[in-house]
Amino acid sequence: MSEVVEGFIQAIQLIVTLNGEVLEITARSLLISLSATLIGSLIAIPIGGFIHFREFGGKRGLVTIIQTLYALPTVLAGLLVFLLLSRSGPFGFFNLLFTPTGMIIGQVVLIIPLMIGMTLIALSGVSRTIQDTVITLGATETQTVITIVKEARFAILGGVILGFGRAISEVGAAMMIGGNIRGYTRVLTTAIALETSMGNLSFSIALGVILLVIAMLVTGIVFLIQER
């Protein structure tokens, strides 16, 4: 027990004194996951919009598959991207395995289904009357889509933030694709896993506290957005 208490005290010291390694790992985590979120949004929101506004065969099945992939296990996403990026894989020549870029790709794959799904929910939350109103006001098809997406922007942003939360908190893909290389691909979650297994509890707790604070901020922002 005293070990845990001691670990907490040391953790607070590490945070308060702005320990270089703690800061560096936190910054890298944020950078990788924010990049993944941004790229994921740029892919997922238009796809979500396309699925919502267009009628095509197999639409329902596609939506079901997307919903199933919300719970895509992180290690499976990791394995998939690992296979694609490994030397013998189809994209091996990019040399992206064990790089931050590779990790970003892994997280993008992981969060895209969730973000498409959230976009779909957000868009269908815009009432039929609003869509009809926009059309009767003389909007072209493009103007209609843009206006409806704007109407749903807070709900869509909620989905984006959820995607970010999933990206920054996952460990499987980050470990498998990044390799947890100190000073290069080590992020909050992989560092916690490693330091804990090495018995370096205070470091783990410090990183854990930071991760929790980030998670709380994310949840808080989602809450605030949904309140609007």
Place this chain on the structure above:
Amino acid sequence: MIEFDHVVMNFGEKEVLKDVTFSIKKNEIFTFIGPSGSGKTTIIRLIDMLERPTSGKIYIGDTEVSSLRERDRIPIRRKMSMVFQKPSPLRGTVFDNVAMGLFFRKVRREEIEARVPEALELVGLKGYEERKAGTLSGGEMQRVAIARAISTRPDILLLDEPTANLDPVSTEKIEKLVSALKERFGITVILTTHDMVQGQRLADRIGVVIDGRIGQIGTSKEIFYHPMNKAVAIMVGVDNIFEGVVATNDGGLASVEVDGISIIATTPFPPGTPVMLYMRPEDITFHVIDGVKSSARNEFTGRITKVLPMGPNARLKIDIGVILTAVITQRSYEELDLAPGREIGVAFKASAIHVVEKNA
């Protein structure tokens, strides 16, 4: 200006419109009245091309629109505006809402900034520009929706039950506005309502929609006093509907046998013609039985069977051999000392009865 030619509309298995044909002239206020679910809203949505008819043709101006591609419909739709029964505020301020149609038409910014306050002033919401649209009351939002619709200066304004959810004061404001829009800007206004009196107050012509069909089209006088069939008569409050046969006809003044009593009515139909008689309850007058003749052709003595108070009026059922429905002011009801079971003299003019050939 707008023409429906044998339009049929099905939603899945459900036939919402069954063979609807009508035409609406430029610069008239045309009202569709009918019960909920009769198809009024579908007609309005078809005019604004939010739906495509299952069959039949729809002309807006000279263009047949039902087969047009979506892209080609936009310029035609931009000459129209529509206000929904429950208008939805779009996100943002009242200004953003009212300006929306102008943005879509790529109207210059300065022009938008001039037109939005102008439209808001017309609906009596001057100075509301910066309010959040989501915070408005139902009546205010309805007026914002109208401002949003007229800011684009449409040729045709479509209003779906514009006052269905409003209090009487807001309703009056909107009715005044609708009349003013027609007078000042020459807009053709098409509206739906289930409120017959509103139809009468506003409309140049009325179309009665019953169960997916147009029952009758005409001026309010034609509809209210000369219903073409039983369904229309019931819809517009003609409570006295009788079946009979013409017994004699003396130069247009006929005696019609109805369940053993003779009713005098003006009609050219010859003896032997089966007819329907329609009479509004307001056209029946009352008198105490004192032997004094009234000027009306039809005089009967009857017994009051039922009294239904309706605000300042009372509705009476009177048995004169057939059951008549009549309306009397609450004051007269008390002065004449009436009550269920009492005998009373009733009278109505031959010209108050609208005679239609049965099965016509």
